[in-house]
Structures are given as C-alpha cells and as structure tokens.
Amino acid sequence: MTGMASRTRGAERRREPLSRERIVAAAVELLDTVGEGGLTFRALAERLATGPGAIYWHIAGRSELLVAATDAVLTAAAVGDEPDATPHETVRALALGLFDAIDEHPWVGAQLVGTPSQSPMLPIFEQLGRQVRALGVPQGAWFSAVSALWNYILGVAGQNAANARMPQPATDRTAYVGSVADHWAALDADRYVFTRTVADQLREHDDRAEFLTGIDLILTGITAHRWPAG
Amino acid sequence: MTGMASRTRGAERRREPLSRERIVAAAVELLDTVGEGGLTFRALAERLATGPGAIYWHIAGRSELLVAATDAVLTAAAVGDEPDATPHETVRALALGLFDAIDEHPWVGAQLVGTPSQSPMLPIFEQLGRQVRALGVPQGAWFSAVSALWNYILGVAGQNAANARMPQPATDRTAYVGSVADHWAALDADRYVFTRTVADQLREHDDRAEFLTGIDLILTGITAHRWPAG
DNA sequence: GAAATCTCTGGAACGACGTTCCAGCACGCC
DNA sequence: GGCGTGCTGGAACGTCGTTCCAGAGATTTC
Numbered sequence: 001m002t003g004m005a006s007r008t009r010g011a012e013r014r015r016e017p018l019s020r021e022r023i024v025a026a027a028v029e030l031l032d033t034v035g036e037g038g039l040t041f042r043a044l045a046e047r048l049a050t051g052p053g054a055i056y057w058h059i060a061g062r063s064e065l066l067v068a069a070t071d072a073v074l075t076a077a078a079v080g081d082e083p084d085a086t087p088h089e090t091v092r093a094l095a096l097g098l099f100d101a102i103d104e105h106p107w108v109g110a111q112l113v114g115t116p117s118q119s120p121m122l123p124i125f126e127q128l129g130r131q132v133r134a135l136g137v138p139q140g141a142w143f144s145a146v147s148a149l150w151n152y153i154l155g156v157a158g159q160n161a162a163n164a165r166m167p168q169p170a171t172d173r174t175a176y177v178g179s180v181a182d183h184w185a186a187l188d189a190d191r192y193v194f195t196r197t198v199a200d201q202l203r204e205h206d207d208r209a210e211f212l213t214g215i216d217l218i219l220t221g222i223t224a225h226r227w228p229a230g
Numbered sequence: 231m232t233g234m235a236s237r238t239r240g241a242e243r244r245r246e247p248l249s250r251e252r253i254v255a256a257a258v259e260l261l262d263t264v265g266e267g268g269l270t271f272r273a274l275a276e277r278l279a280t281g282p283g284a285i286y287w288h289i290a291g292r293s294e295l296l297v298a299a300t301d302a303v304l305t306a307a308a309v310g311d312e313p314d315a316t317p318h319e320t321v322r323a324l325a326l327g328l329f330d331a332i333d334e335h336p337w338v339g340a341q342l343v344g345t346p347s348q349s350p351m352l353p354i355f356e357q358l359g360r361q362v363r364a365l366g367v368p369q370g371a372w373f374s375a376v377s378a379l380w381n382y383i384l385g386v387a388g389q390n391a392a393n394a395r396m397p398q399p400a401t402d403r404t405a406y407v408g409s410v411a412d413h414w415a416a417l418d419a420d421r422y423v424f425t426r427t428v429a430d431q432l433r434e435h436d437d438r439a440e441f442l443t444g445i446d447l448i449l450t451g452i453t454a455h456r457w458p459a460g
Numbered sequence: 461g462a463a464a465t466c467t468c469t470g471g472a473a474c475g476a477c478g479t480t481c482c483a484g485c486a487c488g489c490c
Numbered sequence: 491g492g493c494g495t496g497c498t499g500g501a502a503c504g505t506c507g508t509t510c511c512a513g514a515g516a517t518t519t520c
Contacts, residue, residue: 018497041478051499053480058497062478113343113388116396116410122417122425129424142424143431148444152378155385158343166346180347187352194359194372195352201373214378221451248468271507281470283509288468292507 018050020058020068027069028105035165036107039065070111071120077101078123087131088219094127095153095215099208102157106164109157125150132222141227148218156211178203248280250288254298258335261299265395266337269295300341301350307331308353317361318449324357325383325445329438332387336394339387355380362452371457379448386441408433 016022026047030039041052041062048055059065079097081090102109112121125146132145166176181203184195246252256277261269271282271292278285289295309327311320332339342351355376362375396406411433414425 040476042476045499051501052478053482053500054498056479110344113385114340114392114395116389116392122422126422126425129428133424139427140431143428143435144440144443145447146428147435147440148382148447151385151389151444152382152448153385154388155343155381155383158384158388159346159381162344162346165344192352192356194363195356197369198359198373198376201370205373205377210374210377213374214381217375217378217451217455218382218448219451220455221447221449224454225447225450270505272505275470281472282507283471283511284469286508 031107074120087134109161113158304350317364336391339391343388
C-alpha cells in the first residue's frame, strides 16, 4: 500500500483526519498519563484539536472507548507461544504478559475486572485452557481449573489498578507500601498477631514475583487436587 | 400566616434527626435496590427527606459513604469461628461468608476490588492468615500463601460485581450465562477448541460451588507446594 | 428573659462530566 | 454551477459531586 492517492483524497488535508485508531491511541495516552478518571471527552477532544461531538461519529460512547483502548493494549501485548515450552511454563508466560501489560497500564486492570469476560480476553482464556488440558486435568474439571486461574489473575489485576489509583499518581510505590506495612506493624498485638508478623513480608515483597508464586501455587493445586470422577 | 398551631401534637415526635447510621443504612438500601450507579446524593437526600447539603455534615463525601456502607455490610456478615473446625473448614467458612455477602450486595465486590486493603477487610485477612499458619506453611511463605487466597477471593468478588452490573438489573442470571455459553459454543472451531468444549460447563456451573472448588484448589496448592527454605 | 452561640438543616448554585444536537464545512458526483 | 454525503466542532441539555449559605432549633451566657 504505497497509497499514492490510490484511495486517499487528491489534496492533502490540512490536518490528519479523525479516525477510530487515532482516537483510541489518544485515549490510551491520556489514560496512561492522567489515569482512569482523566479520560474525558473534552480532554480527548482538546488533545485531538476538535470538539466532543466529532468523537461520537467514530465511537459510540465512553464505555466502548474503554473497551477499544483495553483491546488495543492487550492485543499489542499478546504473547506468542513457544512450541517447546511445558504447560507450566506457558501459563507462566501468559500470566506474566498480562501482568506486565496491566502493570504498565493499570487502568486495564480496572477495565478487566469491571466488565464480564470481554472479547480481548477470550484468546487468553483459550490459551490458558489448552495448557490446563495439557496438564492432565480430567475434562469435567477443565472449567473449574481455568476459572481458578482466571479469578486469581483478575484479582491481582484489580489490586494493581486499585493501588495505582490510590495515592497521588506520582507517589513512590515503595513508600506507599511502606506506610501500609507500618500500619500493620502498629496493629493491636492480640487481635492481629498474624498481620503484624507479615508486615515485613509486605514491605519487602515484589509484586511480580508474588504474582508468579500465586500462579505456581494454583498450578500445583490443579495437578495435585483430587478431582471428582467425571 | 395564621399558623399559630404550627406545633404538631405533643406526642408526635419530630422527624428522626439525621445521623451517620441512618444515612449509611439508606445508602445500603439504595445500593441494593438500584445498584452502584444509583447511589446519588440527590436520591439519598430525597429518601431521607432532606437536601444534599445536610448529608455532608455527617459524611465527608461519596467515597467515604461507600466505605462506610461496605463496612456496615461486612461487619454484619462477620463469621464467628467454630473452635473445633479444621483450618481448611475455617477458610471455607470465611470465604463462603464473604461470597454470600457479596452475592447479596454485589456493589460490595466492586468496592473491595476498587480500594486497597481497607479496614473492614483486615479482620478477615488476619483470620485467613491464622489458618494458613495452622496449615503448616513455613513462616517465610505466609504472606505469599495468604496473598494467593486473597487475590482469588477478590477476583471472584469483582466478577460477581461485574456480572451484576451488566444486564438489566432484573434480568435472569441463568439466561445471561446461557447467552454467553451460546456465544462460546458458536466460536471458531479451530481457534477456540477449548472454550467451545467448556461452554456447557459454563452454562451449568454453580457460582458458589465453583468458588469453593477454587478455594479448595488453592488450599491444596498451599499444602502441596514446595516452599523455598526460609 | 433576651441575646449570643452552636449544631444542624436543606435549598441554591458551581463546575465538570457524558451525551445530543445541529449549523456548517469540504469533498464527490452530476 | 448545484447538490448530497461524510464528517466536523461548538453549543447546549441534564445529571452528577460538591460547596455555600441563610437560617431554624437548641443551648448557653449575660
């Protein structure tokens, strides 16, 4: 497509025309810089040098824009599967790809937990399912096993989104975790024995490694669980 | 202006004054009947026969109101622990209590995933932690093990909240699940082999039982996992 | 008992939002 | 030229969270 006026209009327009892709790209940029609440049709219009009404010609509304933005980020972060990897490794790679995408764009996490199984997630669900099948889980338990993985991943996604929303957008994350850990360590000694004990583990933990540990945990459970006959 | 008799009968009490509790109770009622988006300071004021400004004397803002409503529901649903129960049974009871509370008030699920570890959840975290400890997990892995349970529970909470938000508030849930299952069954036969296969499991699954299966799965993983030395 | 003070009320108003409406532009086609 | 169509962008509508404030009761002070 060297597009020498093959389909484009003869004269170059003054500005690049609006398009669904340009709008979605601007929306992702806005979401990344100012957060979920910062995505406004007015701000978006200003960034695109137009008015709010023009955007509605290309996109039905705010929710469709959020779905499109999520889809754009997720398909860009899609993981190609290594043919020689074990099911365990493949699940880890899939989950890590999701984690990193959500870590980079926390609003994606909020969007994923806020809407029921959406189209951009279906391929990931499928890939997870195939690995579960390859782990030798009996067919009657496929749905349960994948659901466990699924809900865990969405839970972490939601927590990441919530953490990114809480303090000032630029506050240091370790400082925030540290303040929560301080709070835990100062709890009542009798009623919160356990929480006090793990305060330091909270302070020093690494989100990404912890997420992977949870994945391993569930995979261990999936293979070790005594599934009901079926 | 002849109103000398503006005073009501002596026995008739004046309208019950506003109070934080009355406001929170009305908010929970509103959230249960019209959903998360239906909680409006104007609707709340109308229900309390007052103006929006009066509410702000007792409660700082919308988010504090949501936290207070969540706290009210969660403390009302708190589970007392049976002394003779195994750790496994106790975790199941705790998780089920949370599940049922969220099932009855789906907006609680959205609230829990939308805010970082909040005060009303700390007791539950503590109780979960004690059971994990009782399961024999090495101390260095306490935080990881509880986090896995935690994130799974929050993931299910978020999905429940999302499901309750999607269709018309009164639409039958099984009909909705059925339509999703139909969609899954009609997917491309090559690219979605697995998803097609589990479409019927999705259609016939029971949310509550599935949730419990996931809990069992993670508990199995926690006890069977080869924790790193520490 | 009058006046001052405090607590609490509720209606009006502000600014921002999502969304709709519509007058008008630039083009493709006759 | 005229005309229709695809697209633009600014104005406007209704609703939201929130703030403001004049004042009603109740309570205290003189």
